[in-house]
Amino acid sequence: MTVITTRTTPTRTGVPARPARPFVSELRLSAFASYRRAAIPLGPFTLLTGASGSGKTTALRAHEALARLASGDPLEEVFPDPGAWVPERTGADAQGRRGFRLGCTVEGPAGPVGLDLAVQAEPTLRIVGERLVDGGETLLTTALRDPRRSAVQAAWHTAGAVPVTRAPFPDDRLGTALLPLRVAGTTEGQLRVLAAAEQVVVALRSAFACDPQPQRMRGAVPVGEGRLRPACDNLADVLRRTHTQCAQRHARLVATADAGCAGPVTGLTVEHLAGGAVRARAGRGAGHSTPLCRLGDGELRYLAFALVLLTGPHVLVVDPAAEVPSAMQALTVLADGLDRSLDARQTRELLALAASICGDGHIRVLGTVTEATAALARGTAGVTVVDLAP
Template sequence: MTVLSRATAPGSPAEHRAPTVTELRLSAYKSHRGAVFPLGPVTLFSGASGSGKSSVLHMYEALARLGGGAALGAVFPDAAGCVPERAGPDRQGRRGFRIGCTVDGPVGPVRLDLAVQAEPELRIVGERLTCDGQTLLTTALVDPGRSTVQAAWHTAGTVPVTRAPLPDDRLGTALLPLRVAGTTAGQLRVLAAAEQVVVALRSVFACDPQPSRMREPVAMGDARLRRGCDNLAEVLRRTHTQCTKRHARLAAMARSGCAGPVEALTVEELADGKVRALLGRGGALRATPLGRLGDGELRYLALALVLLTGPGVLAMDTVAEVPSAMQALTVLADGFDRSLDGTQTRELAALAAAICADGHIRLVGTVADGAYTRGADGVTVVDLGP
């Protein structure tokens, strides 16, 4: 692994203090062993097919779903495929994988590490939450015949540690607010660390624009952008009427990355109650429906729209109990440069760097070719090799 360029280092004073994932650890996961990846405001993983760059994003999204309370089986339907190649079973026939992350925020860097058994039965067999070298939560599989793990969390009261069973198919850190009373300084510390991790993990939007589903007019009323961006036209109608400054910036991006003259990015309401998006060409030229654009142009516009909006416009489960000012959205974009030409990739990377500089949005993506983003100010490119 080679870091080609580096933005502001995670944990630096200039970085926003909203909870953010600043490091991913793939200790034993698919093709990765002992891999540690620091994350900046914009981090792009580069490499050829099979280099493991998509695995990094898949692991990040898996942690995000676990942080949101999803069951282990729903997050890892093919858990055996996550076990590193050539990893043999132990004497009990067990095989698994190990992943983790670090979340920086108001309480400082908090580490979360998971050991997951994939075979013969899927379960979390070990979880550790630490902050400043102090262990705040540990879980361990004590009785394989039960669907629970033995958990112990820091109390620092008359009883230094509290022990209780937790389900083996859920992230224990996400369950702590339901189990910890918060009556001692130690318990409050545990709750603060757990909340920091959960807020960061839940503040994720995985985006994979599908041009084939973005070409037709869409029904009005669903104005939250979905993962595949198939309702792009309706979201553009919303930004056109409610977010004029951001919409103008998106139109400027269209001028930079779409073929031919572009004067405006508009929407048209059709007689059947649907809406379609148009590129205004200006003068005597007719407007071009977005459905006539190439795959690269559609992906380019969709990713630009994601970066220029936020949780209120994206179809994601927001952390409603935490003020938006205390959250930092992370966009996951596997195939950030898929179908894009060099100019589009450079323009999109520059937009990401500018948007992410204020700390409210972060981007983690993959690119097949890091040449167009290498050296870009504010962008970290991690080369995973062939």
């Protein structure tokens, strides 16, 4: 069993009881890899820390998996190696079945809504149980009735002439994400189901798993749509876009780069090369500039994370719920190794920037850090530090 201790440095303002923007407030890993009966609380800016093997990266993978399922990705793409997530020493039943369980709580206008999944990993990958709960009342359940069929039996709250509606759902998709296509919304009960499902889907879909890869960020890249990929390998193309379209945010990015990079940074521009490619350059003052390929690994990772925080979903490869206004959504950045390759100054600057950005509610961060960085973070207002013990 994983023991979790939380330390929070509070902000000046509390979280409203019914926030307008849905967000994941708790990640549950009931039986997932090294976790059993674990509940991880998530604030606007949450850092997971602990010894090697304590499950920091695993927790982020669980959050990312839920986000992908909410976006409609099939189960086999989300869990290409499902056996890796079955808890160790879990024996198979008489039918040779083994699996894992995970879930979350989402706060929002509908109140706290819980989503829990039971996934069969062997012998066939499938969702064998799903439950959506609002205020202690179950709004959706699914269960595997016939192992020979690639479907589960779903039942959802109606509160009309028929109290519960039943229908088959595919066993490789998140049923909660399918509800808007199946529920008419003609009764009060159906409207409640739709509100809860939408809240969960919106919160989960608005996630961006970011892991900057410095070795892939140094070269020239083709001009594209200017949306940052998870590895940040097209950083130069995004800087081209922010330089021309987001002048105010770009100026703040330059100031942040200057605070965390060796030597002065007076500008971040791009050089147009033959064949339609661009290469990023850092201004050094007095008409001088150097290619970003000369920056260290820590400087490039610091710059990439700062770009994500300062520009938000408009320049990221994310697919938030298009039918919901952006002002009603909060982007969640999943950052494994937030402090990797960073020195102490860069770490302090990035922690302060993230805490400031997360304070307005539009962006949330869930990251993993070393214990040394966690010690720094405990003195930063607005940061929740979660200690994971193996």
